[in-house]
Amino acid sequence: MRRPVVPTVLSACALAAAVGGCAGDEEAPSASSGGVSAAADSPPAGAGGLTARLVDPEGGEVGVATLSEADGGTRVEVEVTGLAPGFHGFHLHAVGLCEPDSPSPTDPSMTGDFLSAGGHIGAGETDHGDHPGDLPVLYVTEAGTGTLTAVTDALTLDQLDDEDGSAVMVHADRDNYANVPERYAPGGPDQMTRNTGDAGGRIACGPVEG
Structure with missing residues (x-):
């Protein structure tokens, strides 16, 4: 079972959070030994x-x-600027189309920013946290900048560059990977959490191109 892990080197603040002391001491998503790993000091693409x-x-x-x-x-490498500080859900979505205020390709009655990119790659096949398109959270500093490098064995470049393409997505909120302890939800996480990890709205999107 593939599960993403939280990067261990993002910034001084993210490192502090990993050992228990940053951004209100909120608990970051737990790490596991699945198919996505942080890759500090990776060579450039x-x-x-x-x-x-x-x-x-x-x-x-x-x-x-x-x-x-x-x-x-x-290897997935990203640099962002001008985004709100904090942790943000970071995923690979199934359709290479990033349109504001657009309908979802699976449910045209739903419209919103970048819904044209569809769901996470693999959504509907497993719960969130095990989707091939799930990646570690992206941390943005107080200056509005963030970087992340990770390696995943869940997807190849050919799969990302298929007929309908794919998209890189940054979400408004942190991703809990559908990890909701039973003491908070005795019946388990609800369907929204199972689908998206409660990562919130889509605030940045980019079609994957050759």
């Missing part, structure tokens, strides 16, 4: 990789992600 330029709902560019082959899987 090489030739033949994919790129996603991230924009906000107003069309302003807020970052760039590169995806490249790596030992053991696919």
Whole structure:
């Protein structure tokens, strides 16, 4: 079973959070030994990789992600600027279309920013936390900047660059990976949590391109 892990090196504040002391001492999502891992000090993306330029709902560019082959899987590297400080859900979505105020391809009655990108890759097959499109949370500093490098063995570049493409997505809130302890929800997490990890609205999106 694949489960993403929280990066251990993001910034001084994120490191402090990992040992119990940052941003109100809120508990970060737990790490596990699944198919996505942090990759500090990774080399830059090489030739033949994919790129996603991230924009906000107003069309302003807020970052760039590169995806490249790596030992053991696919390396995902992202740099963002101008986003709200804190932890943000960070995923790969199933459709390479990033349109503001757009309908969901699976439910046209639902509209919202970047819904055109569909759900996480693999959504509907498993609960959130085990989707191939699930990645570690992205931490944004008080200065509004954030970086993340991770390697996943759940997806290849060919799968990301298929007929309908894919998209890199940043969400408004932190991702709990559907990890809700029974003392809070005796019946388990609700369906929204199982689908998205309560990561909230979509604040930045970029189609993956060759």
